[in-house]
Amino acid sequence: MIYVDANATYPVTPKHYMDVAALLQQVDGNPSSIHAPGRNAKVALEHARGYLAQLLGARSLEVVFTSGATEANNLALQGLIGRAALSQAERPPQLIITAAEHSSVMDTAQTLQGRGLCRLEIAPVLASGAVDGDALLAQIGPDTAGVAMMHANNETGAVIDVRGLSQRIMEFYPAFQVHVVGLQLLGKAGMTWFGSSGFDSAAFSAHKIGASKGIGALFLNAGAKLLPLSIGGGQERGRRPGTENMPGIVSFGLRCQEIQGRHGEVCASMRCLRDAWRLAVEAVPGAVVHAPSVFTDDRSLPNTVNFHIEGVSGDDLLLNFDLAGIHASSGSACSSSVARPSHVLLAMGYSDWVALNSVRVSFGPDGTVADVERMAEVLREVVARVRRG
Numbered sequence: 001m002i003y004v005d006a007n008a009t010y011p012v013t014p015k016h017y018m019d020v021a022a023l024l025q026q027v028d029g030n031p032s033s034i035h036a037p038g039r040n041a042k043v044a045l046e047h048a049r050g051y052l053a054q055l056l057g058a059r060s061l062e063v064v065f066t067s068g069a070t071e072a073n074n075l076a077l078q079g080l081i082g083r084a085a086l087s088q089a090e091r092p093p094q095l096i097i098t099a100a101e102h103s104s105v106m107d108t109a110q111t112l113q114g115r116g117l118c119r120l121e122i123a124p125v126l127a128s129g130a131v132d133g134d135a136l137l138a139q140i141g142p143d144t145a146g147v148a149m150m151h152a153n154n155e156t157g158a159v160i161d162v163r164g165l166s167q168r169i170m171e172f173y174p175a176f177q178v179h180v181v182g183l184q185l186l187g188k189a190g191m192t193w194f195g196s197s198g199f200d201s202a203a204f205s206a207h208k209i210g211a212s213k214g215i216g217a218l219f220l221n222a223g224a225k226l227l228p229l230s231i232g233g234g235q236e237r238g239r240r241p242g243t244e245n246m247p248g249i250v251s252f253g254l255r256c257q258e259i260q261g262r263h264g265e266v267c268a269s270m271r272c273l274r275d276a277w278r279l280a281v282e283a284v285p286g287a288v289v290h291a292p293s294v295f296t297d298d299r300s301l302p303n304t305v306n307f308h309i310e311g312v313s314g315d316d317l318l319l320n321f322d323l324a325g326i327h328a329s330s331g332s333a334c335s336s337s338v339a340r341p342s343h344v345l346l347a348m349g350y351s352d353w354v355a356l357n358s359v360r361v362s363f364g365p366d367g368t369v370a371d372v373e374r375m376a377e378v379l380r381e382v383v384a385r386v387r388r389g
Ligand SMILES: Cc1ncc(COP(=O)(O)O)c(C=O)c1O
Pocket: 007, 008, 067, 068, 069, 070, 071, 102, 104, 150, 153, 154, 181, 183, 184, 204, 205, 206, 215, 216, 333, 334
């Protein structure tokens, strides 16, 4: 099997399952209990928190474990806007998000607006997939509570200069809240600058780096205050109460420890596969690789190629890939079971047809050149067969 859907999830290796099981056998208490098994579990919990904090150059107390990035985004948006709504009784505060956001940000923001808790502004993206920073700055007003934006886009791989953009914002509006969706960059770039970036919060997900599904984290700046989504228990300093998901947390912590300092070599290998695949795609008549047009690490993820082929439906390509043991994805991976045009590609100016028929290939750290050669061969065969009708 050739698995090239790493932006959706990266499969857990059998070794990782065994490592997690071995660790859990020693620490399967409730971290809130004061007896020895509880204390051991608490130590394992704090080690895991420390490993993620280390990757982010953050303090351990700034890491809040959640069930994933979806919950982390909800916690930031609802907690942030919920607080702002409480303090601005007359008029709901304004929330700005970009047009390329994942549904866990887009739908949450729209729901908040529907409930009268915010006024939503959508900042446009450019044809490159980058946010139009000038347009975003122009949207900020005196009652803007904050902005939520992706660091790297899961569909196109476009990387946004969130640090530069937030510095421009904070120069004029120091009280402004900045939430960053940081998960697609974890393990694919050095992120130790994150903790001192001035961001208020950021969302991360464990299953994108080869850890278990159903676990993630919110980076919450030590100074940031938010309303929790659930009440009771007091775990995670009251910011996310409930007994901790120890199997997930142990798994997340282990992977954070393993990828520490390794992004350089991992990225070099992924970049090599991405570029080889991009060339193979571009060699097919009628193929168009979608933005970003510049494939450097400050503009694009090292592992992602999003493309379409004129006259060949995305479903035809994906189905034939699947039959050949190549597992890629279409549109937004998290909703790829629903045939909807990609809102990201639409926002970048592509047509409905392109937005519905795009294919995303996202390499993981274990891909090989032989994989790309096989994929290129299958691509050429499928396109020729479809075009013959
Ligand atoms: C950018 C982005 N945000 C949020 C999510 C949701 O993450 P989780 O599955 O951890 O809830 C995904 C998943 O693909 C994503 O790519």
